Amino acid sequence: MSDPAGVLHLTGPVLVDDARVEPEGWVVGGRITFERPRHSGEVTEVAGIVVPGLVDVHCHVGIDSGGATESDIAVKQAEIDRDAGTLLIRDAGSALDTSFVHDRGDLPRLIRAARFIARPRRYLRHFAREIEPDQLTSVAVEEARKGDGWIKLIADWIDRDLGDLAPLWTPSQLTDALAAVHRTGARATAHTFAEEAVQPLLDAGIDCIEHGTGMTEAHMRVAAERGIPVVPTLLQVDNFVAHAAAAEAKFPAYAARMRAMHERRYDQVRAFHEAGVPLLVGTDAGGTLGHGLLPVEAAEMVRAGVPPAEVVAAASWRARAFLGADTLTEGARADLVAYDADPREDIAALAHPAHVVLRGRRVAGS
């Protein structure tokens, strides 16, 4: 086969994973190699420190504040993420069937969680498949079959009769649903703000936790022991003050809780890190937050006290390993980003990719 993407010389260093750094590498036919190719044609130099393409594990392609978008808007969202260095997205639920993205070689790779699962009046309107609790198992299995190996549950939301956050599902509903999802070979992640929702999720065998603002030290110990990652979404948690202000008059208990979680948001993320909870990076782009903010979310995690080298690993090779995606081993698919400065030393460097290479082609960069 000819080599449509040309040969790239990565002048390095190339960060493969936690254990391995290669001094240089090449991209041939869209694949990584560490053997200097015998190639008489043109070779393009890609200078800078190379990391496996960034991963946004909580990003909604195909929704905006009003629900499902048109496909062309979904494409624009994915392009903005790509140009910021995000070359793999695990969406955390979408109202649009974005499976067409799989056929677009110019867009980031996408792992879909199909439609969010919630109850009527127990999540943002227009986003979720809204069901009665006794349907949870059958609907979770249906969504698992539609998605790319993940489902997304809304585990807690404001209950307006109670005036506070409360779980949407009983512990036994969660246990049955997750067991059924796991039998299909899929994994489940859950939106959770409230403390009360966490233990039933852990008991039911949840695979990943979104937000986790209500997790206690005991929950963190379990997540650390079992290797269940948490996606802290600090940019989203920063909106808690606005949610609190909007709800203050009618739901003062809810408002107070949201404010308290906002106030301790950095302490919470530092506590995750100190407890040994695996962290992943998610922007929560799509509902109210813009796309392309992965470098900003990563900087927020550093601000919370997670060392920048840990955040870079979380945003790149560790997320890829967790999702079963390629890193930059010999023969891997060449999705990578190069930076002039080392983001493990200064996370601000993530905001300035010098080269973004997707499927072996340079698609963006300064």
Ligand SMILES: [Zn+2]
């Ligand atoms: Zn979200």
